[in-house]
Amino acid sequence: MTVKKIFESPRSLSLTIASIVSVLAAVCFLFIVNFTQGQQLLKLVAFTLSVFTITFLSSLLLVNLFVSKRIKPLYKALYSIDKANADLVDELDQNNLLQRLEYDLRVWAEAKTDEIDRLKQMERYRKEFLGNVSHELKTPIFNIQGYVLTLLDGGLEDPSINRRYLERTEKSINRLIGIVEDLELITKLEAGELQLNLERFNIISLIEETFEALEERAKQKNITLKLDKEFGKPVWVYADKKRISQVLYNLIINSIFYGKEDGVTTVSVSDIGTRVQVEVNDNGIGIDQKDLPRIFERFYRVDKSRSRDQGGTGLGLAIVKHIIEGHKQVIGVRSSLNQGTTFSFTLDKPKK
Template sequence: MLTSSRGISLILALAISALVAAFLSLVPDSNWSVLLVAGGLSFSVSYLLITITLEFLVFREIGQIYSLLEKIQKKDLSEINDKSIRSSLSPLRKINTVINSYAIARQKEIETLQKNAEFRREFIADISHELKTPIFATQGYIHTLLDGAIDDKQVRMKFLKRAAKSLDSLDVLVKDLLTLNQMESGVIKFNFTDFDLKDLIQEVIDQLEHKASKRDVVIKLEFDPEKSHITHADRQKIYRVCQNLIFNAVKYNHDGGEVKVTLKSQKNTIQVDIKDNGQGIPPEDLKRIFERFYRVEKSRSKERGGTGLGLAIVKHILEGHKSKISVSSTVGKGSIFSFSLPLEKEKKPIEKTPVFENK
């Protein structure tokens, strides 16, 4: 009772009323009725004010602090937020704010550690699976040759070619992993130059035309010939971005499909849209397609090849150009991948004014 706000308020109110009555008793004209009324009023007012002060400005804050400390001890930080920080009016607000901020920081740290741990588990599982396929395939071909098939010239050449193909796939996977790691760590530097984005995309189309023709896929490039398409970027890396996106549009299209690459020169940017009319991407997969090794259809993607790192590399290259890759897709109708680069204004030659000499 004595340690509660009401007990403390009662003791302090009695002391205040006794002091008031004692002072009034020194007044010559005071009597017992005046002392009783003054003592009662001072007691009531003091009790209410002290109770409100202690309850709402001290004990409640201390209770919140204890509650926060218990949650931190139990590692239950899910209900902690900034509301209690803003609504606190107590003199203990600074302590409560510091503890609350610490608890929120701890919550974010725990969530980050949990996400990193989950990412590491998924990454190790994914990379183990990706490495296992070409290694096991190569082992199978080599051991078959060592078991006696090497004497058959026809079988020997066929198995050696398949083993070499598996090792080439492994080499591409390792190179993509190194590239991605170097980009994330900032080791790879960008070499920015001015170049015509239209010409670059035409080079990519010319390179992929042979693969597209095997499945009767048509690649079209649409642009306004009267507008400029000069940009300032790393040509080699933007070539890789366009190559990856157009190749995916061909690979995941249906036989006889169409890939349309559109260039739109705007005020200060050039927007590139790569549209296909293939199988499309389900909504639940759209947010994850730029993650490492993430595949929408693992079985079909495995048959069609690829390391599963292409879109992750595309994302990092464009982030290095302060741009973003966006995608919209409808299942059964196709997908559109879009990104933009700065439009470099054409520099007009300076006309020299003829100088006339006075003779």
């Protein structure tokens, strides 16, 4: 038995103490009492066993009291975070208290290390998010400031620039409003405060309505918006029509932003049992593999300068992800550089 094992439990420690004391007592007995092989040998055995028993029980009691006094406060401190287990401290097995404490402290330390790592990661995301928000808001604010100062410095009386600058100011204001509205929406989505209004509707009709709304934007780059095939009958889904309309709008306009001139955006709808799968595919510039894991983050942009020129808020894909997950569905993405991108998500069918 190693020294470590001796001190691992009160019983082992008490057994060791009793053994040492018994041996010493037996030696003393031999010096004090004349030793013969008759009756004195029995007295020696009886004396030694008595000393061993008394010493073992006494030391076990004392060690348990010491361990309880020293270790139980540590357990209570350890379990103070977990209120559900705090009442179990008084029921712990005294003989395994040191082993339990060692094991639980190791588990607790590992859990705290993981928690610290998560908090550090969240802190990095928070700093990056605040920096992105500041940058996104700063651009239109500075633009508005520049246009207003130009008008105040005499441009207001110049018919050649006053209307043009007012229109640019309006565009920047609309961009600010869009950022604020998207921030408000994503905050509600993340907090679970936005209630879904689930209903039965035809997803094909909603896709066609989205095509009509974005037709002019697509024409600016000569991009064709189409369904992958003709649908002779409705494809019914059970979801929040307004929110799914936002999903389709964001995915399709994203394909226009990153699409190539004379490109094509194709939306396909497939029956996959109890669900319907929708895919938005384009043949645009694609996304590098290193960027794919982060494209659903707030304000994350694959091409920052190009995205801001196009007028996006940088929150579109984050909103899409939260809306789809709010429906308890999944969204995925496949992409290759210069070969295009495909976003896919699922929706439940209505129950018959």
